[in-house]
Amino acid sequence: MAELKYTDELTHESDNIVIKFKGKEPFRLRRHAQDIVLKTLEIDTPKFYLHYLGWDSTCGAFKAEWHAYKPWDRWTKINFMLRTWGEQTLGDPEKNGWMTIKLAGMLETKYEYTHSIQRSLWWSYNYLFYNKNRQEIFEEARDLYFRLLNELKKLYGIYQKEDTVAARI
Numbered sequence: 001m002a003e004l005k006y007t008d009e010l011t012h013e014s015d016n017i018v019i020k021f022k023g024k025e026p027f028r029l030r031r032h033a034q035d036i037v038l039k040t041l042e043i044d045t046p047k048f049y050l051h052y053l054g055w056d057s058t059c060g061a062f063k064a065e066w067h068a069y070k071p072w073d074r075w076t077k078i079n080f081m082l083r084t085w086g087e088q089t090l091g092d093p094e095k096n097g098w099m100t101i102k103l104a105g106m107l108e109t110k111y112e113y114t115h116s117i118q119r120s121l122w123w124s125y126n127y128l129f130y131n132k133n134r135q136e137i138f139e140e141a142r143d144l145y146f147r148l149l150n151e152l153k154k155l156y157g158i159y160q161k162e163d164t165v166a167a168r169i
Contacts, residue, residue, distance in 0.1 A: 003112045004122050008138060010078075010105035010145045017149060019101040021156045026099035027062050027088050032155055034066075037082065040148045041070050060090040060097065070144070076109045076134065078141045080148065101152060105145040107138050 011017060030053070037048050048068040055062045063085035070078045086099025109130075111122040126134075153159065 001112050001114055002119070003110050004119060004126075005111075006109040006126070006134075008107045010107060010138075010142050016102055016104040019103075019149075019152060019156070019158065020098075021086075021101070021158070022098040023096065023156070025088065025095040026086050026097045026156075027084075029084055029099075029101065029152070029155065030062075030064060033064075033082060036151045036155065037066065037068050037080070037148065040151050041068060041078075041080070041144055043068065043070050047071075057090075060088045062086060062088065062099075070141075072137050072141075075111055075130075076107065076137055078137075078144065079106045079108060080104070080145070082152075103145070103149055103152065105141065107134075107141050109134060 009016075034045075034048060037043075038045065041047075047070065048066065051065040051067050053062075053064045064083070066082045068080045068082070070080075072078060081102075081104040083102045083104075084099055086097060088095050088097035088099075109126070111126070113119045113122055
């Protein structure tokens with residue numbers, strides 16, 4: 001079975017947004033990532049998973065990657081990837097260090113078909129009818145992306161006014 005697939009990044013930049021932090025206990029995201037993502041995206045646990053977690057017990061370096069998706073309708077879902085890396089001092093009781101968080105978001109629409117007539121029907125349906133709905137989904141997905149970004153900043157005390165209108169400009 002073949003598929004017709006449309007994918008859009010939620011940020012219009014060439015790269016995704018990055019948060020840099022230097023201070024006390026940078027890897028606290030490990031304990032809070034699940035709660036933040038599940039509450040912000042309003043999804044259940046099976047739609048959020050840890051893809052990779054690495055910790056170097058000799059120097060305190062770490063890296064981790066989480067993935068989440070939010071199904072929207074039969075054809076469209078929103079994918080999020082949260083990646084972090086950095087270093088946390090092992091001997092220090094304050095656990096000082098640094099870290100970087102990268103957040104990526106993608107809107108994906110996929111139609112499955114078995115022959116070329118179905119493919120042309122799906123393409124026509126998307127172009128004539130579904131594209132308007134997809135634009136509305138895209139705007140709501142961008143809003144979720146920036147709400148998630150703000151929640152991550154709040155975890156580290158990097159406060160910013162919650163205004164997604166300014167982010168769209």
